[in-house]
Amino acid sequence: xxxxxxxxxxxxVLIEDDIATCGVSDYAQEQLGDVVFVELPEVGRIVxxxxxxxxxxxxxxxxxxxxxxxxxxxEVNDTLEGDPSLVNSDAGGDGWFFKIxxxxxxxxxxxxxxxxxxxxxxx
Amino acid sequence: MSDDTSxxxxxxxxxxxxxxxxxxxxxxxxxxxxxxxxxxxYPAGVMAEHRHCRAAxxxxxxxxxxxxxxxxxxxxxALERLVPADIQGLGHGQMRYTLFTxxxxxxxxxLMVLNRGDDLFLVVNAACKHQDLAHMxxxxxxxxxxxxxxxxxxxxxxxxxxxxxxxxxxxxxAMPFMTGRALMLAGVPCLVTRSGYTGEDGYEIGMPADAxxxxxxxxxxxxxxxxxxxxxxxxxxxxAGLCLYGHELDPTISPVxxxxxxxxxxxxxxxxxxxxxxxxxxxLAEKPARRRVGVRPEGRALARDxxxxxxxxxxxxxxxxxxxxxxxxxxxxxxxxxxxxxxxGTRIDLMVRGQAxxxxxxxxxxxxxxxxxx
Numbered sequence: 001x002x003x004x005x006x007x008x009x010x011x012x013v014l015i016e017d018d019i020a021t022c023g024v025s026d027y028a029q030e031q032l033g034d035v036v037f038v039e040l041p042e043v044g045r046i047v048x049x050x051x052x053x054x055x056x057x058x059x060x061x062x063x064x065x066x067x068x069x070x071x072x073x074x075e076v077n078d079t080l081e082g083d084p085s086l087v088n089s090d091a092g093g094d095g096w097f098f099k100i101x102x103x104x105x106x107x108x109x110x111x112x113x114x115x116x117x118x119x120x121x122x123x
Numbered sequence: 124m125s126d127d128t129s130x131x132x133x134x135x136x137x138x139x140x141x142x143x144x145x146x147x148x149x150x151x152x153x154x155x156x157x158x159x160x161x162x163x164x165y166p167a168g169v170m171a172e173h174r175h176c177r178a179a180x181x182x183x184x185x186x187x188x189x190x191x192x193x194x195x196x197x198x199x200x201a202l203e204r205l206v207p208a209d210i211q212g213l214g215h216g217q218m219r220y221t222l223f224t225x226x227x228x229x230x231x232x233x234l235m236v237l238n239r240g241d242d243l244f245l246v247v248n249a250a251c252k253h254q255d256l257a258h259m260x261x262x263x264x265x266x267x268x269x270x271x272x273x274x275x276x277x278x279x280x281x282x283x284x285x286x287x288x289x290x291x292x293x294x295x296x297a298m299p300f301m302t303g304r305a306l307m308l309a310g311v312p313c314l315v316t317r318s319g320y321t322g323e324d325g326y327e328i329g330m331p332a333d334a335x336x337x338x339x340x341x342x343x344x345x346x347x348x349x350x351x352x353x354x355x356x357x358x359x360x361x362x363a364g365l366c367l368y369g370h371e372l373d374p375t376i377s378p379v380x381x382x383x384x385x386x387x388x389x390x391x392x393x394x395x396x397x398x399x400x401x402x403x404x405x406x407l408a409e410k411p412a413r414r415r416v417g418v419r420p421e422g423r424a425l426a427r428d429x430x431x432x433x434x435x436x437x438x439x440x441x442x443x444x445x446x447x448x449x450x451x452x453x454x455x456x457x458x459x460x461x462x463x464x465x466x467x468g469t470r471i472d473l474m475v476r477g478q479a480x481x482x483x484x485x486x487x488x489x490x491x492x493x494x495x496x497x
Contacts, residue, residue: 033354034170036447037423037454039476055476057425059169059354059447081423 005068005108006117012092013068013111015102022068023096024056024087027121032058035087040076041098047073049107054097056087069107071100140186141275141335149350157249159187162352169354173449176321176359177490180281181351182342188276189252190329192269193259194242201263202236202243207378207397209388213238218301218316221386222378223255228402229374230381231258233366237303237316244303244314246276246327248368275335280325280359282493283347288315288326291341295326299497309334309341320356322363322492361455362448364417364487370428370443371415371457379406380459382415382487414465417487418442418456424475425454426482431474432460439464442473450490460484 003015010028014021029035037057047053047067054065076098080086087095102108112120137160140146146153151162162184164172175181193202199210208221217238223231232251237244247255252270259268279288289296292306295315303316314329330338342348351359357367366372372381377399384392384407391397392407420426425446432440445456456473464471467486472479 033164034168034447037425039424057447059358059449060163062425062427084423 003108004114005111006114006120007066007068007111008120009066009068010121011065011068013108015108018102018105019074020069020071020100020102021096022065022098022100024065024091025117026091029088029091029095032056032060032063032087034059035084038080038084038087038097040078040080041073043073043076045073046103047071047100049104065097067100068111069100069102069104071103073098074101075099138187140184141332142184142186142277142339145336145339146184146350151350151352154353156353157187159249161187162350164352164354165350167349169352169358170449172349172351172355173358175349176281176323176351176355177450178281179347179349180279180283180287180325180345181321181355182339182348183278183280183351183356184275184339185278185327186275186332186335187249189245189247189249189255190271190274190276191245191247191252191256191259192242192271193245193263193266194269195266198243198263198266199238201266203391204397205258205262206234206236207387207391207400207403208236209391210236210238210243212388215240216302216304218303218318219386220301222372222383223258224378224397224399224403225374226398227374228377228399228406230368230372230376230378231255231374233368233372235316235318239303239305239314251368271329273332274329275332276327276329277335277339277342278319278321278325278327279342279348280319280321280323280351281347282324284323284325285495287342287345287347288328290345297497298495300324300494309338311338313338317495320363320365321359322365322488322490323359324493324495357444358446358449361444361446361457362450362488362490363492364457364489366415367444376459377403377406377411379403380411380413380415410462412462413440413459414462415443415457416440416460416465417485417489418445418458418471418473418482419485419489420445420454420456420473420480420482422480423454424480426456426473426475426480430456430458432458433472433474433479434464434470439471448489455489456482457487
């Protein structure tokens with residue numbers, strides 16, 4: 001069963017079995033403005049939760065994207081190299097960044113669900 | 124100098140320009156900039172605003188900039204002691220881009236000077252205006268330095284600018300680039316110059332502050348015109364290869380290094396008589412140590428201000444402005460590099476996040492200028 005979670009760094013995590021698909025939230029893409037470049041991690045890289053894992057550059061600034069959870073990067077969204085604007089047009093779908101195979105599923109308990117995240121953004 | 128009650132130090136709450144309420148109404152994202160609350164973008168976003176300006180016309184609020192009137196019988200001759208341009212030879216209605224130099228031959232600010240016949244009208248950078256006013260007041264004895272803080276300044280830029288503005292003031296259509304004149308616009312006496320900071324044809328329009336909103340609304344009512352914020356103002360000027368004070372220009376950089384020799388009058392290159400002339404004359408004769416260049420990174424990663432330029436691992440320069448050029452559809456940058464490596468076509472590495480990324484020195488501008496020469 002798929003489970004959607006969010007981090008305080010405005011990343012989303014969609015968990016299916018032990019695979020987490022990660023991207024930045026719609027709120028984040030709106031704050032970033034027009035995205036013009038995304039630097040993705042290497043497939044096979046082992047990341048710890050909160051490691052700098054990707055970079056998203058908008059017309060305004062470069063921002064780090066952190067690993068929302070620990071594990072191994074098993075796939076990245078290569079289409080963002082050619083069309084980084086997918087992050088703006090479909091942040092929660094085609095604009096996904098990378099997939100991580102979870103090494104510590106307990107970390108998921110520290111993430112927010114959608115309702116909590118919406119409240120968090122209002123703060 | 125005039126009463127300067129509306130200006131305070133930048134650590135106070137940001138000042139509002141005369142069309143602040145209109146920015147809010149248009150949904151602008153406002154940020155503090157040079158002591159003013161300025162729109163960085165509107166809901167359309169930087170990319171769309173940039174492209175709209177290149178395709179039709181953009182309206183910019185540049186009321187934060189300093190508008191200064193210099194008067195007195197010898198104002199032009201006096202000003203020439205502080206700038207290397209030919210000011211005395213400036214015809215009535217002619218405008219020139221120039222630089223305040225310092226004694227070391229560096230740049231204190233860049234500015235526009237318009238000869239209005241009875242006086243000189245200057246537009247200086249917002250962040251430098253108080254320093255510029257003090258500099259002029261101290262060094263231009265016998266000249267009245269009047270900061271016109273009670274005036275607004277709007278820029279209308281883009282290929283449709285002339286057609287739009289001529290609907291309200293037909294005389295603007297025939298004005299050549301870098302000229303200025305007084306005109307009535309919506310029943311208000313305005314100062315219109317054919318100039319700008321985008322590389323496009325267009326105008327800057329000065330008016331009494333209390334008329335700025337009505338004129339902005341009048342222009343925005345035209346379907347060709349959209350508001351443009353500081354974000355796109357920066358990407359437009361970067362594509363046009365124009366210097367930004369604090370980036371390509373600062374007190375250590377000379378006009379020769381900056382590639383602005385064209386702003387130094389030919390007779391003044393030999394005669395001197397302006398601050399820092401010794402260094403500038405030496406660099407004209409012997410070539411400067413470094414030069415401003417255009418940089419085109421390969422791939423899509425951006426190289427921003429501060430990025431190191433290396434060749435074969437050795438640091439040879441630094442990026443001073445960099446970002447994404449929406450009309451170029453890729454990353455672009457300007458920077459300073461040792462003169463020996465400044466040739467167009469030179470391969471360089473840009474150190475972005477600790478990684479060397481290939482790039483090339485290219486000709487400026489990145490996007491061709493589209494000025495109306497008459």
